[in-house]
Amino acid sequence: MKSITLIFGACILLCLKSYSQDFQKLGDSEVDKSKVKIAQDFATNFMTKLKSGASYKFQDEAIDALKNQFTEENQKIVYQQVKSQFGDFQLLKYAETWIQSNNKSIQIIRLKGDFEKSNKKLEIRVVLNESGKIMGFFIIPWSDMLN
Amino acid sequence: MRSSNLYNPFIKIAGFKSFIIGLIGLLITTYLAFKTGTHFKTGTYFRDLFIIDYAKDSDYWVFLTESLSNWLFVSTFLYISGLILSKSKIRIIDILGTTLLSLIPLIITPLIRMLPVFQSFMHQSWQRDTIEGVYYISLAWTIILLFNAYKISCNLKNERLITSFIISIVLSEICTKLFIKLIV
Numbered sequence: 001m002k003s004i005t006l007i008f009g010a011c012i013l014l015c016l017k018s019y020s021q022d023f024q025k026l027g028d029s030e031v032d033k034s035k036v037k038i039a040q041d042f043a044t045n046f047m048t049k050l051k052s053g054a055s056y057k058f059q060d061e062a063i064d065a066l067k068n069q070f071t072e073e074n075q076k077i078v079y080q081q082v083k084s085q086f087g088d089f090q091l092l093k094y095a096e097t098w099i100q101s102n103n104k105s106i107q108i109i110r111l112k113g114d115f116e117k118s119n120k121k122l123e124i125r126v127v128l129n130e131s132g133k134i135m136g137f138f139i140i141p142w143s144d145m146l147n
Numbered sequence: 148m149r150s151s152n153l154y155n156p157f158i159k160i161a162g163f164k165s166f167i168i169g170l171i172g173l174l175i176t177t178y179l180a181f182k183t184g185t186h187f188k189t190g191t192y193f194r195d196l197f198i199i200d201y202a203k204d205s206d207y208w209v210f211l212t213e214s215l216s217n218w219l220f221v222s223t224f225l226y227i228s229g230l231i232l233s234k235s236k237i238r239i240i241d242i243l244g245t246t247l248l249s250l251i252p253l254i255i256t257p258l259i260r261m262l263p264v265f266q267s268f269m270h271q272s273w274q275r276d277t278i279e280g281v282y283y284i285s286l287a288w289t290i291i292l293l294f295n296a297y298k299i300s301c302n303l304k305n306e307r308l309i310t311s312f313i314i315s316i317v318l319s320e321i322c323t324k325l326f327i328k329l330i331v
Contacts (some may be wrong), residue, residue, distance in 0.1 A: 119331050121204040143269045144201035
């Protein structure tokens with residue numbers, strides 16, 4: 001009986017070890033509030049500009065690759081797609097921060113956004129690099145599982 | 148406590164008593180599902196039947212709609228099947244009450260998600276596999292309870308019982324998902 005318990009325990013440990021935890025969620029005390037503010041301010045300004053029909057003018061808050069991707073035309077296309085499905089942007093709130101296990105300087109800041117026609121909140125995700133510049137921006141359905 | 152009470156309590160509890168106990172259970176399950184973001188009814192496609200989703204993304208009424216519509220669709224399809232196939236007199240309160248009581252095992256999944264480690268996790272993680280393992284065990288338990296509830300409330304046997312039960316459960320699952328998709 002004892003050996004069966006030991007084998008069973010070893011199997012569980014092996015199973016748990018086989019999961020690679022690429023990302024980890026930060027506790028509230030570990031979160032860098034200044035990074036959260038960068039993400040929140042950017043996302044709010046970006047969405048508000050597009051809602052008003054204008055486009056967002058990047059300064060030096062984002063990396064070049066992102067600036068090149070979000071051209072004026074692309075910004076409008078993205079917003080129209082979101083609007084047609086979920087309605088106009090209303091507001092957003094900070095939800096949580098995740099970091100990459102092997103590169104802790106990259107932060108994934110997850111915000112929850114309210115949209116006019118949707119009863120479900122969407123995720124507005126801002127990814128910041130080591131110098132606090134925006135390197136990723138996504139609008140996706142909210143899930144408690146990080147994809 | 149006899150083990151048969153765990154999968155067939157309806158010999159002792161039925162009618163209004165099961166309705167009250169089941170309703171309290173449903174409201175607690177719904178509240179925990181809301182607090183933990185556990186959606187029992189998501190997706191609209193056949194392949195999505197009986198799946199679970201994790202998202203603290205909606206107001207309480209969305210979770211309440213999911214729970215109530217699930218219960219009402221299951222009860223309605225089982226009642227209609229009973230009316231068509233059974234020669235006995237079927238009481239609607241028995242179907243409503245025993246069906247509600249059968250849904251109580253679903254409380255286990257949101258209860259486990261109250262633990263901090265199960266609140267947010269990676270897509271491929273031991274947390275997800277654990278929750279889904281627990282969910283499918285509780286779902287199997289619920290289905291056994293529903294089967295016994297239907298068998299006793301409608302006094303059906305053999306092929307009629309099994310076939311009509313499977314059809315009712317699958318139809319209610321599809322209708323619940325379509326209904327939620329329509330109003331949420």
